[in-house]
Amino acid sequence: MPYYVNGQEFMSSALAKAASPGGYSITTTYPGGVNPYYKGTSAVSPAASKAMQNAIAYYQEGGGYGKGVEAQLERGRVKALASGMQSLVSAGLGGTSLGAGLGKKYEEEVAAPMRAQVESQRAQAISGLEMAKAQIIQGATEADRSRALQEYLALLQSQSSYRPTVSQPIVQPQSVTQQPTVQQSVTQPVANKTEEPYKDVPYSQSLVSTAYKPSKYANMSWQEMIASGGVTLQEGKQPSLESLYQGGWTG
């Protein structure tokens, strides 16, 4: 569930606060419109990438997945045909075409459903791995961007006389819409900038470090700051600590 600050939509509460007028959010313009601290590269390790590729290869056609099933089906076929023929003989029907149909019966009733199940599981596994891969890459990219943003904010704070002249929110709208990014972008800066562990502090304190507050709001709590109109949370409830940590609202 997104935050709205003066009509701007943010997935990250930290970024939303950074964009609040007069707050610790500072509007500025990167030279060339690009955060100079963002290197534009993901941080997925080669080992993780290799592991992911191996996992996908295992589930792909020709991979190891499902090879045991065929052997199992063959063993089952032999047993099913044998017991089926025994049953037919017991019923006096050993000399009928029903015996010839036992293989087809096994194929239709056992083998084909099992193969279909294996294929379904294969597709699910590959799909899940591809999704995980995408999320990891995306998450790594966002972590990079978020880290760059925090570094940039820290730089701006250290330059206390600096004021931007162009109102441009310090946001990367496209990059903050992914929830994994929220997780990264929220936890990273707060953990870096607060003195206490993020999980041990109240929501308001955890997000509004005095180091970030402009002097105008230096003596206000976060709720008071919202009440004063400095920042407007337009939708939803206050996020729980846990939901923030996990990167989303729980509503």
Added chain:
Amino acid sequence: MAVDLSNSISYKRVIAIANDELWYEDIDVAAGTMVQLAASAIEGQLDTSDNLNMFELLQKVFIVNGANRKVADFVNTKLTVTALTEDRVPAHGDILTQDQGDEKYAFMIVDFVNTARTAIYGYAYYTGGAIAFEKTDYNITSNNAIGNMDPNPILGADVIDVSDARPHWYDWTAYPTITLSIAKYGQESGTTKSFGSLPNKAYLGCNYRGRAVLSGDPEHPHQWYMSRQLNPWDWEYGANDAQSPVAGGDADAGEIGDIIRTLIPYKDDYLINGCASSVWYIAGDPAEGGSLNELDLTVGMYGANSWCFDGKGYLYFFGTNGLYKTTIPGNPECISAIRLPNLVNDEAVDPTTYRITMVYDRVRNGILICITKLSDGSNSNYWYDLITNGFFPENYPDECGPYSLFYYAANSPTYRDLLVGCKDGYIRKFSESAKDDDVGPTDDAIDSYVGFGPLQINKDPKFQGKIIGLDLITAGGTSGGSESDSDDIICKVFVDKTAESIIEKLSAGTTPNVLKTFKAPGRQRGYIMKQKVKGIYAGIELRNSTAVQTWGFEQLLIDAKPAGKEK
């Protein structure tokens, strides 16, 4: 409350085949009127000089006559169309629709398509005032429920003919290959589906549990074949479902089965396979938990029609040693063993030259067993009376030699009777009032007789006895009245020293010791024979062989006394 039964009528018809032609009772003309199905009379369609059997299934008659396998279809409508694309005929069960405008529709549930793909047979029904399919003007579309028809629609111009002139006559073949529009029969949609083939020849057939069952295949005489249940066009064995076509033999595992001579369905419960030297039965359906069992491994059955069931469900059949009676399951008992111990040898019947037919006469409560020589119609028959458990030998004029026996439970009581398909092509029935046998343009006198003996005249067989009087009271009471009057009866009395001599004389019927004609009916003047004859054993024959006469008697009294020691 009055009950109106006119809305739904169950029609029954007699179908008969003779002289290479099929005839059917045309009840649209009149009950009892037999009409020739002209299409069946074309040369090569049927061969009645060869074995032929037929059975009823799904309102059709299926005929097995070696390589001639035919259908007389009494239910379907026939559409003749320009040949459909190969492998693209509508499937059995698909629905064809002809929109005739003004919300008039003609529908057909497809039953069968011929091999040339030019004739579609199916059950037709109509809505919105339509009364029939029409040719030329309107297209016919298929719902492609199972098979993809091509072309679809069939253009009106390609509908060459529409016929409701039943019965339709066509070859009994497997359904032509279709292209599936859905996944069915264990196959994917879009694949072609074939329906196997019938055996090249078959002489035996029956309906069992809605399956067409065939056997009597000279190439595989031990084999039986079953079509898909309620689909006599599907012979693709090994389908994995409970209605799958099935084929098999009657034997223990690893053996080739006995030669099958007859197929006997008993309700939907059992199919008895009567073989040359054994009898087997299938209980239930082989594709749905059924079983194949031995009924008897020492008794064989004679032929395709040498069996019948009585009203109590007992199966009677002519087998290895005579006439048998059994339950299913059960142990066949030879019921002719005591009274006719040499029945089989006496009759010396050869299955290749004789036909034995049997039927249960539900009115007269007995079993009629007819043994007919196929070449000339000469016959030797037995009436087995279920009340007295007695055998009564009969023979009919050669023209009346029974090739087929059938009890016709007709709607009309007039025609409800035991029918005899005779050598000369006539269908006859037994008459209680006729006094002669009908042999076509003329009648034959009935020669009937009964023999009594050997009778031991004296109490002690070492001594002779003397018959001093014989009273015969003929049937009918006095002349006229309510009871049928007997005609005169000829009485022959034989005496001799041994019992077997009496048997020989009775059998020969010649040179009686006393010959007398008793007047009828009742006690007429001279009804007592006063001539005396002496011997140890006696035999008496009563007979009438005069045209337009019949006879019966009420009582036979014999007066005898000792006549001294045999010298």
